[in-house]
Amino acid sequence: MLFDDYNKIDLTLLPLEELDNYLKGDKLIKVLIDKDCRIKRDIVPTDIDYHVRKPSAREYDDCCNEFWNVTPYVIKGLCRKEILFAIDILIRLFAMSC
Template identity: 40%
Template sequence: MTKNDGWSRTRTKYIAQNGYQILLDKDQLTQKLKTPTYSAFLTQKPTEEEYLELINDFWWDTTYVAKGLWRDELYFAKFMLDSVSRFHYLQKMVEWYIGVQYDWKVNPNKHGRWFKRYLDEETWIELESTFVGSNIEDNWTALFGMADLFTKLSAKVGQSLGYTYPSKVEEKIREYLLQVRRLDRC
Protein backbone atom coordinates (compact mmCIF):
# COMPACT_ATOMS: atom_id res chain seq x y z
CA MET A 1 0.00 0.00 0.00
CA THR A 2 2.76 2.39 -0.82
CA LYS A 3 0.75 4.02 -3.60
CA ASN A 4 -1.40 6.93 -2.55
CA ASP A 5 -3.84 6.76 -5.43
CA GLY A 6 -7.63 6.48 -5.34
CA TRP A 7 -7.55 2.68 -5.61
CA SER A 8 -5.37 2.34 -2.51
CA ARG A 9 -7.66 4.59 -0.46
CA THR A 10 -10.73 2.69 -1.67
CA ARG A 11 -9.09 -0.66 -0.96
CA THR A 12 -8.03 0.50 2.51
CA LYS A 13 -11.59 1.63 3.28
CA TYR A 14 -13.01 -1.68 2.03
CA ILE A 15 -10.51 -3.66 4.10
CA ALA A 16 -11.52 -1.72 7.22
CA GLN A 17 -15.23 -2.24 6.53
CA ASN A 18 -14.74 -5.93 5.80
CA GLY A 19 -12.47 -6.50 8.77
CA TYR A 20 -9.04 -7.97 9.14
CA GLN A 21 -6.62 -9.46 11.61
CA ILE A 22 -2.92 -8.80 11.33
CA LEU A 23 -0.93 -11.95 11.86
CA LEU A 24 2.58 -10.66 11.18
CA ASP A 25 3.86 -7.27 10.11
CA LYS A 26 7.67 -7.21 10.38
CA ASP A 27 7.96 -4.08 8.28
CA GLN A 28 5.14 -2.14 10.00
CA LEU A 29 3.27 -1.80 6.68
CA THR A 30 -0.17 -2.08 8.25
CA GLN A 31 0.17 0.69 10.81
CA LYS A 32 -1.75 3.14 8.64
CA LEU A 33 -4.72 0.82 8.17
CA LYS A 34 -7.94 2.06 9.70
CA THR A 35 -9.37 0.14 12.62
CA PRO A 36 -11.75 -2.54 11.28
CA THR A 37 -15.45 -1.71 11.53
CA TYR A 38 -16.74 -5.03 10.17
CA SER A 39 -19.59 -3.06 8.59
CA ALA A 40 -19.26 -4.16 4.96
CA PHE A 41 -21.90 -6.87 5.22
CA LEU A 42 -24.34 -5.43 7.73
CA THR A 43 -27.94 -5.30 6.57
CA GLN A 44 -28.82 -1.79 5.44
CA LYS A 45 -32.08 -0.04 6.31
CA PRO A 46 -34.41 0.08 3.34
CA THR A 47 -35.76 3.33 2.05
CA GLU A 48 -39.53 3.65 2.13
CA GLU A 49 -39.55 3.17 -1.65
CA GLU A 50 -37.53 -0.08 -1.38
CA TYR A 51 -39.77 -1.31 1.41
CA LEU A 52 -43.00 -0.65 -0.51
CA GLU A 53 -41.62 -2.04 -3.77
CA LEU A 54 -40.59 -5.30 -2.11
CA ILE A 55 -44.02 -5.74 -0.54
CA ASN A 56 -45.80 -4.96 -3.78
CA ASP A 57 -43.58 -7.36 -5.76
CA PHE A 58 -44.05 -10.14 -3.21
CA TRP A 59 -47.84 -9.92 -3.28
CA TRP A 60 -48.15 -9.69 -7.05
CA ASP A 61 -45.83 -12.65 -7.59
CA THR A 62 -47.85 -14.81 -5.19
CA THR A 63 -50.59 -14.73 -7.84
CA TYR A 64 -48.31 -16.73 -10.14
CA VAL A 65 -47.82 -19.34 -7.42
CA ALA A 66 -51.59 -19.67 -7.01
CA LYS A 67 -52.21 -19.96 -10.74
CA GLY A 68 -49.45 -22.56 -11.07
CA LEU A 69 -50.85 -24.61 -8.20
CA TRP A 70 -54.41 -24.44 -9.53
CA ARG A 71 -53.26 -25.47 -13.01
CA ASP A 72 -51.20 -28.33 -11.54
CA GLU A 73 -48.04 -26.75 -12.95
CA LEU A 74 -45.93 -27.82 -10.01
CA TYR A 75 -42.54 -26.99 -11.49
CA PHE A 76 -43.52 -23.40 -12.25
CA ALA A 77 -45.39 -22.99 -8.97
CA LYS A 78 -42.38 -24.25 -7.00
CA PHE A 79 -40.07 -21.90 -8.92
CA MET A 80 -42.28 -18.94 -8.08
CA LEU A 81 -42.79 -20.02 -4.46
CA ASP A 82 -39.33 -21.24 -3.56
CA SER A 83 -37.06 -19.24 -5.81
CA VAL A 84 -38.80 -15.95 -6.44
CA SER A 85 -41.08 -15.42 -3.44
CA ARG A 86 -38.71 -16.99 -0.91
CA PHE A 87 -35.27 -15.94 -2.09
CA HIS A 88 -36.04 -12.56 -3.67
CA TYR A 89 -38.68 -11.20 -1.35
CA LEU A 90 -39.06 -13.13 1.91
CA GLN A 91 -35.31 -13.43 2.40
CA LYS A 92 -34.84 -9.67 2.07
CA MET A 93 -37.70 -9.02 4.50
CA VAL A 94 -36.22 -11.48 7.01
CA GLU A 95 -32.88 -9.66 6.71
CA TRP A 96 -34.59 -6.32 7.36
CA TYR A 97 -36.50 -7.83 10.27
CA ILE A 98 -33.23 -9.07 11.78
CA GLY A 99 -31.75 -5.63 11.13
CA VAL A 100 -34.58 -4.06 13.13
CA GLN A 101 -34.21 -6.60 15.96
CA TYR A 102 -30.45 -6.00 16.23
CA ASP A 103 -30.37 -2.25 15.52
CA TRP A 104 -28.82 -2.87 12.08
CA LYS A 105 -25.58 -4.11 13.66
CA VAL A 106 -25.50 -7.78 12.60
CA ASN A 107 -24.75 -9.72 9.45
CA PRO A 108 -27.21 -12.59 8.82
CA ASN A 109 -24.73 -13.86 6.21
CA LYS A 110 -25.35 -14.99 2.65
CA HIS A 111 -28.60 -16.58 1.57
CA GLY A 112 -30.05 -16.83 5.08
CA ARG A 113 -27.17 -18.87 6.43
CA TRP A 114 -27.50 -17.46 9.95
CA PHE A 115 -31.24 -16.80 10.05
CA LYS A 116 -31.74 -19.48 12.69
CA ARG A 117 -29.07 -17.81 14.82
CA TYR A 118 -30.83 -14.43 14.81
CA LEU A 119 -34.54 -15.27 14.65
CA ASP A 120 -36.60 -16.06 17.71
CA GLU A 121 -37.76 -19.68 17.87
CA GLU A 122 -41.37 -18.96 16.88
CA THR A 123 -40.37 -16.99 13.79
CA TRP A 124 -37.83 -19.64 12.80
CA ILE A 125 -40.50 -22.35 13.04
CA GLU A 126 -42.85 -20.25 10.90
CA LEU A 127 -40.10 -19.83 8.30
CA GLU A 128 -39.18 -23.50 8.42
CA SER A 129 -42.80 -24.50 7.81
CA THR A 130 -42.78 -22.75 4.44
CA PHE A 131 -40.46 -25.45 3.06
CA VAL A 132 -42.49 -28.30 1.56
CA GLY A 133 -42.23 -30.98 -1.09
CA SER A 134 -44.26 -31.71 -4.19
CA ASN A 135 -47.77 -32.14 -2.80
CA ILE A 136 -50.06 -29.42 -4.22
CA GLU A 137 -52.06 -29.00 -0.99
CA ASP A 138 -48.87 -28.72 1.05
CA ASN A 139 -47.73 -25.98 -1.33
CA TRP A 140 -51.00 -24.08 -0.88
CA THR A 141 -50.43 -24.27 2.87
CA ALA A 142 -46.83 -23.11 2.42
CA LEU A 143 -47.94 -20.20 0.23
CA PHE A 144 -50.38 -18.93 2.84
CA GLY A 145 -47.87 -19.58 5.63
CA MET A 146 -45.25 -17.60 3.74
CA ALA A 147 -47.78 -14.81 3.18
CA ASP A 148 -48.61 -14.71 6.90
CA LEU A 149 -44.95 -14.61 7.86
CA PHE A 150 -44.16 -11.96 5.25
CA THR A 151 -47.01 -9.80 6.56
CA LYS A 152 -45.88 -10.20 10.17
CA LEU A 153 -42.28 -9.27 9.39
CA SER A 154 -43.20 -6.47 6.97
CA ALA A 155 -45.50 -4.85 9.50
CA LYS A 156 -42.80 -4.92 12.19
CA VAL A 157 -40.14 -3.56 9.85
CA GLY A 158 -42.46 -0.82 8.62
CA GLN A 159 -43.53 0.14 12.12
CA SER A 160 -39.91 0.33 13.26
CA LEU A 161 -38.95 2.58 10.34
CA GLY A 162 -42.09 4.70 10.41
CA TYR A 163 -43.38 3.33 7.08
CA THR A 164 -47.02 2.51 6.48
CA TYR A 165 -47.70 -1.08 5.50
CA PRO A 166 -49.85 -1.20 2.32
CA SER A 167 -52.60 -3.40 3.73
CA LYS A 168 -55.01 -2.73 0.83
CA VAL A 169 -52.65 -4.47 -1.61
CA GLU A 170 -52.40 -7.47 0.67
CA GLU A 171 -56.17 -7.65 1.24
CA LYS A 172 -56.97 -7.63 -2.47
CA ILE A 173 -54.28 -10.19 -3.37
CA ARG A 174 -55.22 -12.50 -0.49
CA GLU A 175 -58.82 -12.38 -1.66
CA TYR A 176 -57.67 -13.31 -5.16
CA LEU A 177 -55.46 -16.16 -3.87
CA LEU A 178 -58.39 -17.61 -1.94
CA GLN A 179 -60.65 -17.33 -4.99
CA VAL A 180 -58.14 -19.20 -7.14
CA ARG A 181 -57.76 -21.90 -4.50
CA ARG A 182 -61.54 -22.42 -4.36
CA LEU A 183 -62.01 -22.57 -8.13
CA ASP A 184 -63.31 -25.85 -9.50
CA ARG A 185 -60.92 -27.62 -11.81
CA CYS A 186 -62.39 -28.22 -15.26
Protein backbone atom coordinates in the same frame (compact mmCIF):
# COMPACT_ATOMS: atom_id res chain seq x y z
CA MET B 1 -6.84 -24.19 8.94
CA LEU B 2 -7.86 -26.03 12.08
CA PHE B 3 -5.29 -26.13 14.85
CA ASP B 4 -4.82 -28.79 17.52
CA ASP B 5 -6.57 -26.57 20.08
CA TYR B 6 -9.60 -26.35 17.70
CA ASN B 7 -8.99 -22.73 16.76
CA LYS B 8 -9.79 -22.09 13.12
CA ILE B 9 -8.47 -19.45 10.73
CA ASP B 10 -9.08 -18.81 7.06
CA LEU B 11 -5.70 -18.63 5.39
CA THR B 12 -5.69 -16.61 2.17
CA LEU B 13 -2.78 -16.50 -0.23
CA LEU B 14 -2.98 -14.14 -3.18
CA PRO B 15 -0.73 -12.41 -5.72
CA LEU B 16 0.75 -9.10 -4.58
CA GLU B 17 -0.97 -7.30 -7.45
CA GLU B 18 -4.35 -8.16 -5.89
CA LEU B 19 -3.47 -7.10 -2.34
CA ASP B 20 -4.98 -3.60 -2.51
CA ASN B 21 -8.24 -4.83 -4.04
CA TYR B 22 -8.49 -7.59 -1.44
CA LEU B 23 -7.97 -5.18 1.44
CA LYS B 24 -10.63 -2.83 0.06
CA GLY B 25 -13.15 -5.67 -0.31
CA ASP B 26 -14.30 -7.24 2.94
CA LYS B 27 -13.99 -5.07 6.04
CA LEU B 28 -13.80 -8.06 8.40
CA ILE B 29 -10.20 -8.82 7.42
CA LYS B 30 -7.69 -9.15 10.22
CA VAL B 31 -4.06 -9.38 9.17
CA LEU B 32 -2.15 -11.59 11.59
CA ILE B 33 1.33 -11.30 10.10
CA ASP B 34 2.81 -8.82 7.64
CA LYS B 35 6.47 -9.71 7.86
CA ASP B 36 7.41 -7.74 4.70
CA CYS B 37 5.50 -4.61 5.79
CA ARG B 38 3.50 -4.45 2.57
CA ILE B 39 0.35 -3.10 4.21
CA LYS B 40 0.80 0.64 4.71
CA ARG B 41 -2.29 1.40 6.81
CA ASP B 42 -3.87 0.00 9.93
CA ILE B 43 -6.71 -2.38 9.23
CA VAL B 44 -9.42 -2.38 11.87
CA PRO B 45 -11.99 -5.16 11.31
CA THR B 46 -15.57 -3.90 11.26
CA ASP B 47 -18.91 -5.47 10.41
CA ILE B 48 -20.46 -2.22 9.16
CA ASP B 49 -21.15 -3.74 5.72
CA TYR B 50 -23.37 -6.38 7.30
CA HIS B 51 -25.63 -4.08 9.33
CA VAL B 52 -29.25 -4.15 8.24
CA ARG B 53 -30.66 -0.73 7.51
CA LYS B 54 -34.27 0.31 7.59
CA PRO B 55 -35.67 0.61 4.05
CA SER B 56 -37.05 3.88 2.81
CA ALA B 57 -40.80 4.19 2.29
CA ARG B 58 -40.27 3.84 -1.46
CA GLU B 59 -38.17 0.68 -1.09
CA TYR B 60 -40.77 -0.84 1.23
CA ASP B 61 -43.60 -0.05 -1.19
CA ASP B 62 -41.62 -1.51 -4.11
CA CYS B 63 -40.99 -4.69 -2.14
CA CYS B 64 -44.66 -5.08 -1.21
CA ASN B 65 -45.73 -4.46 -4.80
CA GLU B 66 -43.28 -7.06 -6.09
CA PHE B 67 -44.54 -9.58 -3.55
CA TRP B 68 -48.21 -9.08 -4.39
CA ASN B 69 -47.52 -9.10 -8.14
CA VAL B 70 -45.50 -12.34 -8.09
CA THR B 71 -47.45 -14.34 -5.49
CA PRO B 72 -50.28 -15.30 -7.90
CA TYR B 73 -47.72 -17.08 -10.09
CA VAL B 74 -47.19 -19.60 -7.28
CA ILE B 75 -50.93 -20.29 -7.14
CA LYS B 76 -51.14 -20.57 -10.94
CA GLY B 77 -48.27 -23.04 -10.96
CA LEU B 78 -49.90 -25.16 -8.27
CA CYS B 79 -53.27 -25.13 -10.06
CA ARG B 80 -51.57 -26.24 -13.28
CA LYS B 81 -49.66 -28.94 -11.37
CA GLU B 82 -46.37 -27.26 -12.34
CA ILE B 83 -44.73 -27.88 -8.99
CA LEU B 84 -41.18 -27.00 -10.07
CA PHE B 85 -42.36 -23.68 -11.49
CA ALA B 86 -44.23 -22.88 -8.26
CA ILE B 87 -41.22 -23.81 -6.13
CA ASP B 88 -38.94 -21.65 -8.28
CA ILE B 89 -41.20 -18.62 -7.90
CA LEU B 90 -41.55 -19.26 -4.16
CA ILE B 91 -37.78 -19.41 -3.74
CA ARG B 92 -37.46 -16.12 -5.61
CA LEU B 93 -40.03 -14.57 -3.27
CA PHE B 94 -38.08 -15.70 -0.22
CA ALA B 95 -34.82 -14.44 -1.72
CA MET B 96 -36.15 -10.94 -2.41
CA SER B 97 -33.72 -8.49 -0.87
CA CYS B 98 -36.17 -5.92 0.36
